[in-house]
Amino acid sequence: MKLFCFATLLLSLALAYYVYTPMPETISEPWKLMILDAAIRSTMHVGAFLQTLGICHQVHVVRFVQQMQPMPSGDTKVQDLTFAGVQVRVYEGTGGEEGRLRRGMVFLHGGGWALASTKERSYDHLCRKMADELKAVIVSVEYRLAPEVHFPKQYDDCLEATKHFLTPEVLALYSVDPAHVGIAGDSAGGNLAAAVAQQISVDDTISVKLRVQALIYPVLQALDFNTPSYQQNHNIPILYRSSMVHFWLEYLDADRTLIHTMLINNHTAKDQKALSKHRAKFDWTALLSPEFQKNYKAVVPRKGSPKILKKVPALLDVRAAPLLAEEVVLQKTPQAYVLTCEHDVLRDDGLMYARRLEQAGVKVTSEHYADGFHGCLSFASDPIKFSVGERAVQNYISWLNDNL
Structure with a gap:
């Protein structure tokens, strides 16, 4: 009996040690987040x-x-279709005014370009909610994932599906107003949404343009893994700094052993001349307000690893890193909604992009959650619900309702 009690105590301590992660006091529902993580x-x-x-x-x-995970249900009309050879799930909201054209949205899910699906509970629930509350048609793109495919396949899938939806014939088929179509995505989906929005804006062969872009804690660059938010939140659930680098390497089909040298920014050292024209685009010392810079110092080694940019040229490709787009491209993109969370390694990616869009003359609504963490939008309904997730979803949909 004593041995059993002792073993139980040891297991309990081991479990507590595994579950417990130091959390900032301001983060939403820390113990629930620890268990989820x-x-x-x-x-x-x-x-x-x-x-x-x-x-x-x-x-x-x-x-x-x-x-x-069990799937939600409801009255929303849902169809699994193919747009230009790409699998999509189309949600059609009900209750709109008779004879009135509807609004349309393309939604790109997150998951580090390797995880999740249109059919995952959280994304299916979000798209149903968007369709119902906006009385809109939502096209959720089932783009291909790593490790089966790598960049630029994910981007290509999202671009082709979006272009197909934007054709006058398809919009007419779904009774969607060509003047009220937008694109949105979270995390890696935010990356894809920003990149697609840029391409659509400069492609003169596409007659219908996007009205809005909604970017939810987007990942937008892989050149600085030591921004203040990366330094501050490197061990904060549910996205760790090392995990983000791993996702990038998988997405770009790069050597996985590069993770350690990239974590210390060796790929963007001062001696990397290929970066000369890009440095100002991700210079957080100039793009972030002091409240987000805090006391963190930029990490820019004098000498680095020049072979990395040669081996992984996609690091400088705007289709993979939309933050690197030229201002002349940003000027043409639609008005933006950028959601960021304080306790997220990607916080500064979103803030820097919002600032660059504003500098280019684009109207931007920045929504920052001081108690938010990466992925919180996916936890806005049962069985795993966070108060910050509920607020984020409702505010995001409210913005779309006012601007789409």
Whole structure:
């Protein structure tokens, strides 16, 4: 009996140690987030173990767990279709005025270009809510994922599906007003949404242009992994700094061993002449307000690893890193909504892009959540609900209702 009690105590302590993660006092519902993060880490660890054994890739385990979540239901009309060879899920809201054209949105889900799906519970719930509350047609794109495909395949899928939806014939088929179509995405989806919005804006062969772009804690660059938000939140759930670098390397099909040298910005050292024309575009010392810079110092080594930019040229490709777009391109993009969270490594990516859009003359609405964390928008409904997620979803949809 004593041995059993002792073993139970040890297991309890081990579990507590595994679950507990130091959290900022201002973050939303920290204990709930700790438990959620522990569950996610457990899934990742199991996946990594199975990958080591050669059974399957780590991401396949995570995808399997994501697909196990029960799906929501409702009166929203939902169809799984193909647009220009790309799988999409189309949501049609009900209750609009008879004979009146509807609004349209293209939505691109997050997941580090490797995880999630249009059919995942949180994204399906969000798109149903958008369709119903906006009385709109939502096209959620099931773009292909890494490791099966790599950049620029994900971008190409999203661009082709969006272009297909924007054709006058398809808009007419769904009774969508060509003057009221937008694009949105979260995290990696925000990256894709920003890149697609840029291309649509400069492509003269596309007659219908986007009215709005909504970017939810977007990832927009891979040249500085030591911005203030990366330094401040490097170990804050649910997206760690090392995880973000890993996602980038997988997306760009780069050597995974580069993670350590990129974490210290060796790929963007001062001696990297290829970066000369780009440095001002991700210079957070100039683009961020003092309240976000705090006391953090820029990490720019004198000498770095010149082979990285040669081996991974996509690091400088605006289709992968929309923050690097020229001002002449940004000027043509639609008005923007940029949502950022204080406790998120990607916070400064969104803030810098919002600032660059404003400098280019684009109307920008910046919404910052002081208690927010990365991914909070996906936790706005049962069974895992955070108050900041509920607020974020409602404010995001309210903005779309006013501006789309």
